[in-house]
Amino acid sequence: MKLEALSQALCLLPVFLPLASGAPTRRDGNSPMRGTASLAGYSPSENIATGLKPDIKYSLLPGQKENADIGTYLDFENVENPQPIRGSKGGDDPGPRNYYYDRINSDKLAPPGTDHGQTINAQWPLGLSRNRLGIDNAGWARQENTVVMPDATEMAGVDMRLEPAAYRELHWHLAAEWALVLNGSCRIQAVNEHGETFIDDVQAGDVWFFPAGIPHSIQALDDGVEFLLVFDQGDFDEDNTFLATEVFLHTPKSVLAKNLGTSISAFDKIPDDELFIFKGTPAPEDIEKQNVTTSAGIIPRTESYSYHFSEQPAHEVAGGSVKIIDPQTFPIASNFSAAVVTVHPGGMREIHWHTTSDEWTFFIRGQGRATLFTAPDDATTFDYRSGDIAYFPQSSSHYVENTGDEDLVFVEVLQAPQFTDVALGQWIASTPRQIVADTLNLSESTLSQLKTEKQYVVAGTTSD
Incomplete structure (x- = not known):
């Protein structure tokens, strides 16, 4: 700006005088942060500036030019300025907006013309959940429950990581726990109400189950471990778990000593707070060294808390594969049924619904989309990425379409004694x-x- 122009601009600025309190005011008595009453409503001298139209530059994808009811997936990932337009519907958006969310949620920005009304929110990215960190870099955990998905009332989930030799400390909870190992390996241990003991090593692809109230522990082996936990209560909260440390901290030491047959001083060094996730002594390579038994013996194989699902071959179909686990082969998990589904690029999990259960789904790899249809005429299309959770209510139809260029892998979990659906x-x-x-x-x-x-x-075949 030239010196003359700058001088003129400065002359137009209001002059402030200090008040006794130090707050500035203008000579005309009006606050510098407020206008005058003359600005309200109609004014004969009111002038509307010209040239206010935003200069929006964009180009449409081919699918945006089709009839909106065709609903072709719109890949906005590399589109500089994606727009909420499908066929004759919508219009341009000058902002303000979050371009990142728009690019990865194209079906929210420009929904298919077949979407209608409003269903429940059937999507939660675990990346938006608070990550609770373990001590000494031992791991982390983040959860989904009815706090973030109010309509997901039947199941909740936790994604947990344990570094090598790290523990999820001894604990139990009011909800039953079903788990799928996502990567790595760990040793799981439990004692049931009869005094029967259990210990096993599980790896990526394997499943475990602990009934409500059964105390157990989890320790990562040499490669560390990450696992998905699904609970049969939608309002489950990982922070409300019954922990061994808390039991000892909140029971009089004299009572502990009497109960366990020790001296009171034996408890002088117990932790002064919960451990949650912490590092410990690496588990011995020989699992037999930790195979503690009581007079009741070990838990019978027919009631085993683990199932080596990783060794079960997948059922191959035209567009991918399916693996099912339910009480028919894993009876201890009496009301948990699940399917691990792989969908090749361009393919889709066929349109279906479940007659007896809601469906809780976790996306393990890839990207996809699904339309949830609920009676009588509401439909919403959601876009999912790895780490996202989907929730489809009982008898509500849906599909899952692979919208990426790699295999889409996800797990569907039901509260049902058998995995079934209507196609x-x-x-x-x-x-x-x-x-x-x-x-x-x-x-x-x-x-x-x-x-x-x-x-x-x-x-992934298409036709006109």
């Missing part, structure tokens, strides 16, 4: 053609292409 394709194909044609006005050639068997995962 849209099988239902329509197994209904008399006349009924379907009269209802949906589908052609005979279309009906002849439908399959009477469940597909589970369909390949």
Whole structure:
């Protein structure tokens, strides 16, 4: 700015005088932070400035030019200025906005024309959950429950990491715990109400289950471990777990001594706070050295708390694969049923719903999207990434489509004694053609292409 112009600009600034309190005021008595009453409402001298239209530069993806009801996935990942436009719907957005969220949630910014009304929020990224850190760099844990997903009332989840030799300290809780090892390996241990003992080493892909109230511990082996915990209470809170340290801290030492047959001084060095996640002595390589037994013996194999799911072969289908675990093969987890699903690029977990349970889903790898449909006519499409949680209420239809260029892997968890679902394709194909044609006005050639068997995962084929 030239010196003359700067001088003129400074002359236009209001002059302030100090008050006794030190707060400035203008000569006209008005606060410098407020205007005058003359600015309210209509003014004959009011002038609207010209040239206020934002200069928005953008280009549309091919799918944005299609009819909105086609609902092609819009990959905004590398789009500089994605816009909320599909076909004849929507309009440009000059901001303010969070471009990062818009790029990874294209179906929120520009939803398919088939979305309608408002369903529950069926998505929670664990990356938005507070990460509770263990001591001495021993690990961390972050959770999802009804605090962040109010409608996910039947199940809650925790993603936990333990560094090598680190423990999740001895504990129990009111909820039953179902776990899937995501990577690494660990040693799990428990004692049941009969005094029967259990110990086992599990690795990536394996599952464990501890009934409510059963005390147990988890220690990472040489590679460390990360695991997914699913609880059968939507309001479960990891911070409300019953911990061994807290039991000892909040029971009179004289009572502890009497109960355990020791001296009071034996408890002089117990921790002065909970340990939660901490490092300890590495577990011996030979698990037999830790195989403590009582007169009751060990937990029978038919009631085992672990299942080596990693060794179960997947059922291969056209668009990917499916592995199912439920009480038929893992009876101790009497109301937990799950499927680990792999969807190849372009494929999708077929449209389905579960008749007896809500579905709690965790995305392990890749990216995808799903449309949740709830009666009578609400539908919302969500975009998911690794580390996200999805929640689909009982009998509400949904699919999961792979929208990336690598395999999409996720686990579906049900509160049910058997893993079952109803598939849209099988239902329509197994209904008399006349009924379907009269209802949906589908052609005979279309009906002849439908399959009477469940597909589970369909390949990524498209047609006009």
